Amino acid sequence: MTAPCDQLFTATEVNEWALCAALRERDPMHWAGLEDALVAAAVEAADGAAVPDPPVLEEALALARLRRLADLEARPALRQLLYAADARGLPYELDETVLTLGAGVGGMGYPIDHLPAVDDVPWGALNDIPTVIVTGSNGKTTTVRLVAACARRQGWRAGYNCTDGVVVGSESLASGDYSGPAGTRLVLRDQRVEAAVLETARGGILRRGIAVRHAHAAVVTNVSCDHFGEYGIHDLDGLADVKLSVACVVTPGGLLVLNADDPMLRQKAGGLAQRFSHRPRLGWFALDADSPVLQSHRADGGATCGVRDGRLRLTLESGEHDLGCVADMPLAAGGSATYNVANLAAAALAAAAIGVEPAVISSEFAVFGTDPADNPGRLMRFEVDGVTVLVDYAHNPEGIRGLLAVAEHLRREDGRLGMQFGHAGNRQDSDLEDVAKVVAAFKPDLVIVAEHSDYLRGRTAGEVPRIIVAELQRQELPEESIRVCTSEVEAARQALDWARPRDVLALMVHSAAARTAVLDMLGAAPGRSESTAAS
Numbered sequence: 400m401t402a403p404c405d406q407l408f409t410a411t412e413v414n415e416w417a418l419c420a421a422l423r424e425r426d427p428m429h430w431a432g433l434e435d436a437l438v439a440a441a442v443e444a445a446d447g448a449a450v451p452d453p454p455v456l457e458e459a460l461a462l463a464r465l466r467r468l469a470d471l472e473a474r475p476a477l478r479q480l481l482y483a484a485d486a487r488g489l490p491y492e493l494d495e496t497v498l499t500l501g502a503g504v505g506g507m508g509y510p511i512d513h514l515p516a517v518d519d520v521p522w523g524a525l526n527d528i529p530t531v532i533v534t535g536s537n538g539k540t541t542t543v544r545l546v547a548a549c550a551r552r553q554g555w556r557a558g559y560n561c562t563d564g565v566v567v568g569s570e571s572l573a574s575g576d577y578s579g580p581a582g583t584r585l586v587l588r589d590q591r592v593e594a595a596v597l598e599t600a601r602g603g604i605l606r607r608g609i610a611v612r613h614a615h616a617a618v619v620t621n622v623s624c625d626h627f628g629e630y631g632i633h634d635l636d637g638l639a640d641v642k643l644s645v646a647c648v649v650t651p652g653g654l655l656v657l658n659a660d661d662p663m664l665r666q667k668a669g670g671l672a673q674r675f676s677h678r679p680r681l682g683w684f685a686l687d688a689d690s691p692v693l694q695s696h697r698a699d700g701g702a703t704c705g706v707r708d709g710r711l712r713l714t715l716e717s718g719e720h721d722l723g724c725v726a727d728m729p730l731a732a733g734g735s736a737t738y739n740v741a742n743l744a745a746a747a748l749a750a751a752a753i754g755v756e757p758a759v760i761s762s763e764f765a766v767f768g769t770d771p772a773d774n775p776g777r778l779m780r781f782e783v784d785g786v787t788v789l790v791d792y793a794h795n796p797e798g799i800r801g802l803l804a805v806a807e808h809l810r811r812e813d814g815r816l817g818m819q820f821g822h823a824g825n826r827q828d829s830d831l832e833d834v835a836k837v838v839a840a841f842k843p844d845l846v847i848v849a850e851h852s853d854y855l856r857g858r859t860a861g862e863v864p865r866i867i868v869a870e871l872q873r874q875e876l877p878e879e880s881i882r883v884c885t886s887e888v889e890a891a892r893q894a895l896d897w898a899r900p901r902d903v904l905a906l907m908v909h910s911a912a913a914r915t916a917v918l919d920m921l922g923a924a925p926g927r928s929e930s931t932a933a934s
Contacts (some may be wrong), residue, residue: 404481404493405474410800412454413469420456427559476514483517490527490613492584499584501525503558503592527557527613529594529753530587532645534601535620535658536638537798538742541730541777542620543598545746545767546753550594552763553755558592560585562600562792563776563911567591574911579603580610587611594753601641605632609648617645617750618656618745622663623797639663646671647662649679654702654752659685659692666709682752684744686737688712702751704744711740711764713747713757720757722747722764729768735808736778738801776914778805781921785900787811788921790914793907795830796837803841806905814901819890820908822867823857824851831863832870839874845897846871847882849890853910866896887913891920 402410419437423430433564437454452468453460477498484491484500492499492506492649499508505526508517529550533543540561547566550557558567560582564574567589577585578600586595599609621637632638643664646655655671659662672678688705697703697714702903704713704722711722722743726734730743743764748809750760767773779790793802799820810816821839822831848864848871864883871881884890887908894904908914 405472405477406469409465409469409472413465414625416454416456416461416465419454420458420461423456447856457804459919474511474514476516477511479517480514480520483520483522484857485503485612487522487525488527488613489522489525490530490587490611492583492587492610494580497588499588501527501593502530502587503528504590506588506590508588512668528592529751530611530614530616531596531749532599532614532617532648533596533749534599534604534642534645535618535619536642536795537801538620538738538745539598539600539795540792541742541774542618542749543596543744544774545730545742545763546749547594547596548767548773549746549750549755549760549763550596550753550761553594555593556591557594557596558586558589559596561598562721574881580607583610597717599645601638604641604644611646611648613650614645614648615650615653616656616682616749617649617653618749619643619645619658619659619664619758620742620745621658621797623795635663639667643667643671643674646679647675653679654682654748655679656682656684656748656752658745659683659690659696659705660741660742665692667702682748684741684748686740686744688714694797702748704747706740706744709734711743711747713751713760715757717752717757720761722757722761728764729766730764730774732777732778732780732805733808735805736801737804738798739778776911779918780809783895783921786895786898787903788898789903789905790921791905791907791919792909793820794834794839794909796833799834799907802907803838804903806903807841810903811901814903815844815899815900816841816903816905817847817894818843818905818907819847819849819884819887819894820905820907821849821851821887821890822863823909824856824863828866831866834872835867835870839876842876843880845880845882845894847884847890847894849884849887851909852886888916888920891917895920 411632419433423433432619434456441450441453452464455464477728477884490502496511497508498505498511507526531546533539543559547557556568560577562576562578565572565582565585567576578598580603582759583597586592619642622642632884649655682702683693684704686706688707693703693705702715707727711725713720713722725740730739740752771779776792781788789806793799806816844848848867850864868881887910891906898904908917
């Protein structure tokens with residue numbers, strides 16, 4: 400169901416009425432009290448204020464109510480401005496209080512309650528800016544930071560939002576999870592921003608939609624089993640549809656960047672034209688530059704990026720560009736962080752799509768990750784008293800598998816593997832068990848399961864660690880190798896106390912506050928650490 404932007408609340412009321420009326424008609428006895436429940440919910444939502452037009456299910460009365468709600472919500476002046484912006488190919492940002500026409504350095508904001516007439520807008524002063532959207536299950540934040548770094552090296556002031564906050568240039572505007580519409584608006588409404596890179600997570604899409612109208616490139620890094628059971632998404636097929644919704648905002652001539660190593664994305668790509676009445680131009684990336692999908696796509700003149708003979712190869716209409724030796728790129732950890740090689744390939748296509756020169760991309764990839772500030776929280780690597788310590792945000796099976804593969808690669812002879820991890824409570828039991836199975840497959844010498852007390856999300860304290868530990872034991876991990884901690888910081892402290900020279904520790908730290916404490920514990924200062932930022 401679609402509706403104009405000034406009728407979305409009414410559209411939601413229409414949907415609710417249609418469902419509830421159908422339920423009561425289908426089974427009047429079972430749903431006899433449904434109307435009273437709807438009224439009670441409206442009263443509760445009003446938080447003490449009067450409800451002037453409460454819900455009603457009888458059809459004639461309900462349609463009259465819906466017409467009244469539509470009249471109250473209507474904003475003709477707003478619609479006229481949006482039609483005018485669309486006619487000029489301009490993006491806009493809209494929320495409950497502000498309308499922004501244009502974007503970044505080419506944008507101008509107006510209060511919703513004091514909108515100008517169409518003829519009073521200085522349209523000639525407004526414009527779009529290069530914009531990239533990034534979504535997927537793993538690698539979003541790293542890809543965002545890579546593209547933003549390439550844009551900066553091109554000479555643009557880049558702004559980006561991600562799960563760690565909002566950054567414009569070198570300034571942090573906000574910290575925390577801003578991988579949704581709120582972060583997008585902060586970036587696009589900042590009049591210093593000359594290029595925008597926007598992380599767009601599943602939750603934000605399902606709760607509030609995609610906050611942008613136009614993007615010159617959109618990236619779907621991958622799709623893996625995570626977050627099932629929330630907002631009506633119960634399987635990989637449905638999750639892929641959510642991620643691929645970013646295709647609808649790619650501008651004509653823009654690029655939709657997809658992972659050719661992901662079977663679900665390969666399968667879904669063919670149905671995009673039917674779903675959206677058009678299909679954006681595609682760019683495929685893969686670990687192997689000569690995979691069948693990439694070869695076929697290049698033969699048809701399409702853009703690709705992948706590895707051949709140990710070097711990252713970007714193919715555009717202008718020809719093939721050698722972006723450098725993958726093993727020499729800090730982000731790739733000597734080539735062992737294959738998931739980061741995929742992130743590099745995806746970022747190269749997206750950066751090229753917004754006009755960053757291949758030589759600029761190559762020069763950025765040669766240094767990105769040498770400074771821990773390049774990609775904080777993602778595969779940060781430290782050497783502490785002979786122990787190799789990895790700090791990362793990995794939190795689902797694929798992310799954890801990739802991190803532990805790097806840890807194994809870095810483990811020296813006779814060294815042991817120790818790790819800490821945990822999970823938020825908004826996962827199904829089977830999801831928690833799947834993560835534990837991945838961990839157990841690497842046969843770590845120490846596993847510390849940390850309670851994420853700030854992310855219980857409906858679980859009781861201790862419930863998530865119990866499920867994880869039970870699965871680790873079913874996978875025959877020795878009991879003496881398993882510990883449980885009440886916090887991520889304490890888990891990291893115990894892991895460091897346990898470790899000895901030549902060991903590798905993989906510390907999966909999710910809370911930003913806990914990460915800061917762990918980095919302090921590691922003495923993470925220039926000269927004491929080497930970052931190979933990732934994930």
